[in-house]
Amino acid sequence: MKRTTLLSLQIAVGILLLIVWHLLTTVKFGAKPILDPFFFSRPLDVLARVWKDFYAGTIWRHLGITLLETVLAFITGAIGGIVFGFVFARGEIVAAVFDPYIKAANALPRVVLAPIFMLWFGLGIWSKVALGFTLVFFIVFFNVYQGVREVSPTILANARMLGMNERQLLRHVYWPAALTWMFSSLHTSVGFALVGAVVGEYLGSSAGLGYKIHEAESVFDVTGVFAGMVILAVFVIIIDTIVTAIENRLLIWRPQAQSTTAQG
Amino acid sequence: MGESAQAASAAVALRGVSIAFLLPKGGTYPAVAATDLVVAPGEFVAIVGPTGCGKSTLLNVAAGLIQPSTGTTSIFGRPLAGLNAEAGFLFQQDALMPWKTALDNVAVALEPRGVPRKEALERARQWLDRVGLSVFVDRYPHMLSGGQKKRVALAQILIRDPRILLMDEPFGPLDAQTRQIMGNLLLDLWAQDKKAVLFVTHDLEEAIALADRVVVMSAGPAATIVGDTAIDLGRPRDIAEIRTEPRFHAIHKQIWATLRGEVQKAYAQGEGRRA
Structure with missing residues (x-):
């Protein structure tokens, strides 16, 4: 399918949904519309609210805080995941000893940690960064672990026969292999960094998109909730587009990367 | 004296090398029985044998990638410890x-x-x-x-x-024409400074066309060398053209007489294992 055709179809689906929403909340059957605007709001009201938020400039501070939390959670989580992924992949004994604890920690629903992080790190950005960290860390950790463990034995044997020492193997073989796996999970981990930030804000903070949504919700301002979600959705799409661009640039050597650019 | 002098000057000398693998269920599988193999400096030696006979395993021992169960490996007269730093290894994959x-x-x-x-x-x-x-x-x-x-x-x-080239069915995955082109390229490059070459292949024609000496390994388990034939064809050679020479056919016939039995044995074992 051509890019323009695809894009217009994608936009058509969005407009259709908006029209359905609009009709259900405005066209009256008897005294009231089918969906009560008090609970469902109206698309035009939501758009007007989004416009107002941006026009008044109040939203930028919240967006900035959420973005900062997301970026910090991603960076710390990724660094931690890479370091521990490497150590565990290269040390059989360490991996075996810690295995049940890693699994237990990863199985724990992270939301239950949010109140504890708030006690430890306060209501500012750091409790949200910590929550995002616990989500990102495990994704990157498992991917790097697997990436290092599954380096082709032939490539490894070849590099050894070329005379590479441990440091050179790390740099030319293990590191690129681990990075590949990390980047293949980049969309997921960036997404989870954002989830951590927003959920953290939602549960207790004084700024950020999650806070905005929670604030609107607590006064039954459904339009405010939808406006927050629209802004969040657009924000996610922009971040995802940037991640895709970074990925295509960094994984240029991969066969898949080539086919992606061919399509675009 | 004669033999030790030969061993001291040899590029690769495997003495009484045997290799056994541990089986997952316990016990060991004797892949290669006590085997001697010597490659002189500048000599191009090809190893042929049926699939799974352990010819690649022997090459891995010469590279230092696998430790033999018994026997010694020496490289230019020095016992091999760890990886073979004198060797370049061309993998099949x-x-x-x-x-x-x-x-x-x-x-x-x-x-x-x-x-x-x-x-x-x-x-x-x-x-x-x-x-x-x-x-x-x-x-x-x-x-x-x-x-x-x-x-x-x-x-x-x-x-x-490197002073030694170890090649493990390097052209195996390639099509026939590309194999010939790569074979000629290899011979051209080799002729320039005559490194010692140990070349593993399952293709007897390729072995004869390339090598100075063709070594035949028996079917496993406990494979060992059952044939060793000097290839008295002139150089420089063209891989494609040399196959039409009568002398090539005579050598091929002679080595195939040994190899055929081993291939049949390996095939029969394979069938037996499947049944």
Whole structure:
């Protein structure tokens, strides 16, 4: 399918949904519309609210805080995941000893940690960064672990026969292999960094998109909730587009990367 | 005296090397029984044998990638400890780093030697030129054909100027024409400075066309060398043309007489295992 055709179809689906929403909340059957605007709001009201938020400039501070939390959670989580992924992949004994604890920690629903992080790190950005960290860390950790463990034995044997020492193997073989796996999970981990930030804000903070949504919700301002979600959705799409661009640039050597650019 | 002098000067000398693998269910599988194999400096030796006879295993011992269960390996008279630093190893499977371009794959081979990066890149360019890939220096391995990848791998090994080349069915995955072209390229490069070569293949014609000496291994388990034939064909050779010479056919017939029995034995065992 051509890019323009695809894009217009994608936009058509969005407009259709908006029209359905609009009709259900405005066209009256008897005294009231089918969906009560008090609970469902109206698309035009939501758009007007989004416009107002941006026009008044109040939203930028919240967006900035959420973005900062997301970026910090991603960076710390990724660094931690890479370091521990490497150590565990290269040390059989360490991996075996810690295995049940890693699994237990990863199985724990992270939301239950949010109140504890708030006690430890306060209501500012750091409790949200910590929550995002616990989500990102495990994704990157498992991917790097697997990436290092599954380096082709032939490539490894070849590099050894070329005379590479441990440091050179790390740099030319293990590191690129681990990075590949990390980047293949980049969309997921960036997404989870954002989830951590927003959920953290939602549960207790004084700024950020999650806070905005929670604030609107607590006064039954459904339009405010939808406006927050629209802004969040657009924000996610922009971040995802940037991640895709970074990925295509960094994984240029991969066969898949080539086919992606061919399509675009 | 005579034998020890020969061993001291040999590029590769395997003495009484046997290899047994531990089985997952316990016990051991004797892959290779006590085997002697000597490759003189500048000699091109090919090992042929039925599939799974342990010829690659023997090559891995010479490379230091596998420790033999018994026996000794010496390289230019010195006992081998760890990996064989004198050898370049050409693998059957893709061994190039997929995240590096052809040029970087070749240049990185000089890094363990401490060659400055700029000089390494310069020499890598020259080597890619010598293997006929000067146009493809910036390509990643997945953008190269099977034969082109082998050329890069060959450059990667030869840039280090090893005194021994160990080759494990290097041209196995290639089509017939590409194999001949690669064989001729290998002979051209080898003729320039005559490294000692140990070349494993299942293709007897390829072995005869390339080598000075063809060694036949028996079917496993406990495989060992059952034939050793000097190839008295002149050099330089053309892989494609030499196959039409009567002397080539005579040698082929002679070695095949030994090899055929082993291939049948291996095949019968394979059938038996499947039944």
